[in-house]
Amino acid sequence: MKTAIILGAGFGGLALAIRLQSAGIATTIVEARDRPGGRAYAWRRDGYVFDAGPTVITDPDCLRELWALSGSEMAHDVELLPIHPFYRLHWSDGATFDYSNDDAQLRAEIARFEPADVEGYQRFMRYADKVYQAGYVELAARPFLSLLDMVRATPALARRRAWRSVYAAVSADIRNDRLRQAFSFHTLLVGGNPMKTSSIYALIHSLEKRGGVWFARGGTNALVDAMVRLFERLGGKLLLSDPVEQIEFEGRAVTGVSTRSGTSLRADIVASNGDLLQSYRLVKGSRYAARKVRRLSRRSFSPSLFVVHFGLRGNFPGIAHHSILFSDRYGPLLDDIYKHGKVADDPALYLHHPSATDASLAPPGCSTFYALAPVPNLAKADPDWESFGARYRETILGRIRDMLIPDLDARLETVFHYTPMDFQHDLAAHLGNAFSLEPLLTQSAYFRGHNRDDHFSNLYFVGAGTHPGAGIPGVVASAKATASLVLEATR
CATH class of the missing domain: 3.30.519 (Guanine Nucleotide Dissociation Inhibitor; domain 2)
Structure with missing residues (x-):
């Protein structure tokens, strides 16, 4: 049986581990902290439960798919509760705007600010639906390992004028300044500047409208715990409170990891759900990895x-x-x-x-x-x-x-x-970033972290630093892309 080690028990690492374990690859997750979750950590203080985040769950089907791999149902492990409205927006003069997928209610909310923008919003949503199809359905779970992969995707991106910013795309159809804010702020939730982030990210509107916005009963941490239970039922192993201190290699293949406790683990496959720079720093003694650290340090990281x-x-x-x-x-x-x-x-x-x-x-x-x-x-x-x-x-x-x-x-x-x-x-987030690489068009798809390393043939990556990017649907899609590469290589 093939074996895999995954560094980090965030959403990306857990989703990848479930996919590999479901496919018969004996998988161990090594987590530095005392509980799983990564950025979805949680604290319990004075009778309160505080999720660290993320707290906005969209596209629940991408999560249900993880359970379906083994013929089980997510509802047996965690309950998702619908949120309405999706968001309530506030301005300092007391104005508010309820954003939801109730079409009649949303049109009425828009009309309170600018009646002409009701039609403009409908035009914008037609655009959002198109970039959802091109950017999420067709490309989100596709690994981009070569420039040829990028070239193949370029016509679809060009047709959607992906070089425009989200704010520019919104402004093309909506004239009211506050409504422009209301329909462009979403990129901030994945680390992107609405004035610079590619209009492809307008797909978030379509994603929310189609799948809704949800919250896990018990908090986001309850969803993390449900994923851990599924993984362990499948036979996977989770090791906590033991940071990986080195990814070991021989030639152009990694061989395993060593941890702070002195544990040495060997595997056929190593995948990191950690920070990109920190992951390459762990490949000690490799001149290639040192060059990767220098190159990555020159990239633009999210706030x-x-x-x-x-x-x-x-x-x-x-x-x-x-x-x-x-x-x-x-x-x-x-x-x-x-x-x-x-x-x-x-x-x-x-x-x-x-x-x-x-x-x-x-x-x-x-x-x-x-x-x-x-x-x-x-x-x-x-x-x-x-x-x-x-x-x-x-x-x-x-x-x-x-x-x-x-x-x-x-x-x-x-x-x-x-x-x-x-x-x-x-x-171990480089510069304290919250979302890894900033989601710029020049740092997307092929130009983002690759799901499989270009040098070490069995070193893989998953999570916000890889294609397609941050957010729960993004990192779960990255796990699907990475798993496809692992399974192809191990057939």
């Missing part, structure tokens, strides 16, 4: 995040499960994050309120929240996060107090925050 987790006394039925709190500056704020390396005093926030859907995530009569602000990565802005973090936490809580919860301070029971330094320390 980081500053996240405040907090629990409040009381319930808040007027606050949606997912909220976006816009700054009064849209384009200039994006420039601060992506160009100028400035940590903004007026951040835009994604506010997650999971107890709105699942009350078990907070003590009785209480509510669980986290607020996420995109911030520059450590190459562009590197304040002393240990001291600055406490001050910035107050900036973020102040924004929520001013816009949504005036008596927040009196209700606050527990609070902690997570900074770019924590991304770097806990996840």
